[in-house]
Amino acid sequence: DREHPIFADAPEGTPFQPYDFITVGRQHVWFWRYEPENPVKLVKRDPMYGENGERQDVYHGTFLPSGQVLTGGENGRICLWEKNAVRQEFDGHDGPIKVMRLRADNTTLVTAGADGHVRVWTVHYGQDLGMPFSLEPMRDLDLYDPDAAAEGIPPQVFTSLDITLDDSDDTIVAADDNNDI
Numbered sequence: 001d002r003e004h005p006i007f008a009d010a011p012e013g014t015p016f017q018p019y020d021f022i023t024v025g026r027q028h029v030w031f032w033r034y035e036p037e038n039p040v041k042l043v044k045r046d047p048m049y050g051e052n053g054e055r056q057d058v059y060h061g062t063f064l065p066s067g068q069v070l071t072g073g074e075n076g077r078i079c080l081w082e083k084n085a086v087r088q089e090f091d092g093h094d095g096p097i098k099v100m101r102l103r104a105d106n107t108t109l110v111t112a113g114a115d116g117h118v119r120v121w122t123v124h125y126g127q128d129l130g131m132p133f134s135l136e137p138m139r140d141l142d143l144y145d146p147d148a149a150a151e152g153i154p155p156q157v158f159t160s161l162d163i164t165l166d167d168s169d170d171t172i173v174a175a176d177d178n179n180d181i
Contacts, residue, residue, distance in 0.1 A: 022069055024058040029071055031084045062102045062109075066125055068133070072097025072111055080133055090135050093117060099161040109135065110163055112174050116144030116155025120172075141172070156180070 020034045061071040069081040076093040078100075079086045095114035102109050102123070109121040120139040144155040160175040175181050 022061050022063075022071075024061050024071060024073075026057050027055040029058045029061060029069075029081070031069075031081075057096070059096060060099045062100055064102070064123070064125060065106050068125070070100065070102075070109065072100050072113070076113065076115070078109075078111065078135060088133060093119065095155075098157065098159050101161050101163050103163055104165045108138070110161060110172055112158035112161045114155065114157040116158075117142055118158065118161070118172060118174050143174075 021032050023030050023032065056073045056075055058071050058073040061069055063069055067082075068087075071079045071081065072092060073079070074096045076091070076095055076097060078090045078092040078097065080088040080090075092111055093113040093115045094117075097111050097113040099113075100109060100111045107123050109123050110118065111121065112118045118141040119137060120141075122136040122138050123133075124136065125133040145153075149155070156176040156178070158174045159177050162173045164171050173181060
């Protein structure tokens with residue numbers, strides 16, 4: 001119930017403050033700040049979607065140590081958000097990106113989606129907002145079965161992903177929409 005007083009839009013002109021969490025879903029990504037001093041109030045700021053302003057379904061997001069946010073959505077692109085605006089976009093997958101995880105080392109991103117691929121990226125970024133940022137493909141785990149493709153069977157749609165916290169362990173666990181791991 002978005003009309004409940006616990007939710008409030010940040011007034012225009014409100015100075016930027018780091019967000020505590022984001023929510024993603026059907027044609028939205030919202031940036032939230034928790035303000036316990038206003039008895040239990042959540043402040044939401046709507047996103048700015050870049051030059052074309054086109055909203056899309058967003059399936060997953062993750063915070064970077066710099067306060068920036070990465071999201072993956074239906075267009076297969078990885079978006080870098082600063083404050084509540086898209087600053088950069090990167091080609092990620094040939095279909096929707098359903099899930100992403102940032103390793104504990106903060107330099108390795110793993111993405112999986114509806115194209116039958118799990119991709120591992122090296123993250124290069126500055127420590128402060130406004131610093132240059134880039135993603136470099138490191139590994140592409142193509143789990144798409146060419147025999148199934150020849151029979152017209154669509155690729156696996158990965159819906160869940162987990163990685164180990166130990167940086168020396170490269171284990172990736174992915175589950176698809178058929179509950180296969």
